[in-house]
Amino acid sequence: MWLSARHWRRQTVFFGGGLAVGSAAVVLAKGGDAAQWALERILSWWPTAPLVMTPLGYALAAYVTMRWFNGAQGSGIPQIIAANELPSTSKTRSDMVSMKVAIGKAFLLIFLLVCGASIGREGPSVQIGAALMLVAGRLGGIRREGALLLAGGAAGVAGAFNTPLAGVIFAIEELGRRYEQRTNGTVILAVMLAGVASVILAGNYTYFGRSAANLSGWPDVLAVLVCGVAGGALGGLFSQLLVWGIVNFPRRWGGWTYRRMAFFAGACGLVVGIIGLATNGATFGTGYAQAKDIIQVTSNLPWYFGPLKLIVTLLSSMCGIPGGLFAPSLSAGAGFGHALEPFLPMVPPATVALLGVVGYFSGVVQSPLTAFVIVMEMTGDHNMMLPLMATSLLGYAVSRMVCKYPIYHAIAHSMIWNATRNEGLTIQHRGSAGEASEEM
Incomplete structure (x- = not known):
């Protein structure tokens, strides 16, 4: 195995995917900071701009998302949960983890932050990270797409917050309720590589700085x-x-x-x-x-x-x-x-x-x-x-x-329900949250 060119090609591509996810999370963070700086400048020039800019920005972003980037709505975390349960032949699944949707989501996120939207970039980092890791896996001939989606999503969290341990816990607790033991190494390695890229590009920082919190008795x-x-x-x-x-x-x-x-x-x-x-x-x-x-x-x-x-x-x-x-x-x-x-x-x-x-x-x-x-x-x-x-x-x-x-999970299973209805799919596994979309 160690002399196999195919083995090293797959590992090289996978390592590059982990580093790419961490780099993308940092770039998205910098873009978000620039967007909020731009909003502050706009407000200093035109204080009542949000009465026009915010509703128009929301309307335009919603239309563009639904028309050209369907699957980019919301956080991105439900999409990865849904993608893990939908079959690979599903068009809905392909849209959720496509690079087209990931790129569109990144640009729309920055545009909306300029408009004053109350949104975060960490959930989108999960969807973008999963899409990047899936592309890297396909280039490297890795067929375990479920593990790649988990690894990319976890790496997105680690890169966005500079919190590698949280990335691993997030993959196990949130993205992978049907977590398989054999994906451990994949997730941990991807998170480590994303963390390395984050530290190199943004430094070893704490998201909220050092806290003076304590409990004394x-x-x-x-x-x-x-x-x-x-x-x-x-x-x-x-x-x-x-x-x-x-x-x-x-x-x-x-x-x-x-x-x-x-x-x-x-x-x-x-x-x-x-x-x-x-x-x-x-x-x-x-x-x-x-x-x-x-x-x-x-x-x-x-x-x-x-x-x-x-x-x-x-x-x-x-x-x-x-x-x-x-x-x-x-x-x-x-x-x-x-x-x-x-x-x-x-x-x-x-x-x-x-x-x-x-x-x-x-x-x-x-x-x-x-x-x-x-x-x-x-x-x-x-x-x-x-x-x-x-x-x-x-x-x-x-x-x-x-x-x-x-x-x-409730939102993800609503997406699964819509996909099965629209595409005539049959899903073998329906978790306890799977009935949420039917009960709510």
């Missing part, structure tokens, strides 16, 4: 309970509303046409623009800067920042435009933690904010290990390991009482 355990219960309930409410908006609302409205989708997206964009103006632009974009300021205790945002960020993220996610949930959810969670600080005066503000982040984020994605590891790696704060884990697990448990099915 038994009274502070109250903060874990409050943030876990409140964050989980709010995260579950967000997920339930979003699943209803994506799965049920189009059916009750008679399905989407290009015109209806553009009109609905424009209406959502108008509300997002009005809320953004009312908060002096705080709710626009990923929310990365606002979350970092709250965690670093340098923010003067009002208590209602978290609820408003939830609303604009909900509207942005259900109107058919490309964009992820990770960063906006982390920002909203920080906002909710910030709002809880007056009720926990004996607990350091940074601690409440960080617990609010993990409680709400775990409630939204219902992947407690991924949520805990991502937040821990983003802050580099290992002293908060046990409180973060406890809050994440509590948030997950409370969220499941509000929203029965994990959000990404």
Whole structure:
């Protein structure tokens, strides 16, 4: 095997795929930062621009996505989950993991951030990473497409956040509920290579900087309970509303046409623009800067920042435009933690904010290990390991009482249901979340 030219060609192509995914995640991050800088300049020249620019941008992006890049809608994580269950002959599956859709998603994401959309780039990095890894695997003659999709998606998370451990946990817990032991090496190697590319291009940084959070005694355990219960309930409410908006609302409205989708997206964009103006632009974009300021205790945002960020993220996610949930959810969670600080005066503000982040984020994605590891790696704060884990697990448990099915899997199985209906496919495996699209 070690003397086989075919073996080394496959390994070389695969290594290149891992490095390409990490590089793409960094390029997308830089593009997102440039887009938010451009939005700030536009607002300084024309303060009321979002009343025109945001609804028109939403409408145009929704139309272009549905017309030419169908499969690029939303986060990108449900697409990879669905692609793992759909047969390789499915046109829907091919669209979801095609390079055409991946490239279109990247450009539309940056365009929407300039328009003020409350979306993140981490979910799209998963879909783009999976598409890149699939291309690399095909060039190298690797036929295990399921493992390639998992590896590419995990590498996308690792490259986007510079959190390699979170990438592995994410692949196991979120993307691969039917995870096979033989994919371990594929995923870990891809994540490692993506992490190397991220460090080379962007440096070894922590996403939110270093946190001053700490728990000093038994009274502070109250903060874990409050943030876990409140964050989980709010995260579950967000997920339930979003699943209803994506799965049920189009059916009750008679399905989407290009015109209806553009009109609905424009209406959502108008509300997002009005809320953004009312908060002096705080709710626009990923929310990365606002979350970092709250965690670093340098923010003067009002208590209602978290609820408003939830609303604009909900509207942005259900109107058919490309964009992820990770960063906006982390920002909203920080906002909710910030709002809880007056009720926990004996607990350091940074601690409440960080617990609010993990409680709400775990409630939204219902992947407690991924949520805990991502937040821990983003802050580099290992002293908060046990409180973060406890809050994440509590948030997950409370969220499941509000929203029965994990959000990404419920949306993914709605996609599978639509594909089987439109293409006449038969799917052998339907997980417990598979019935979500029929019940909701």
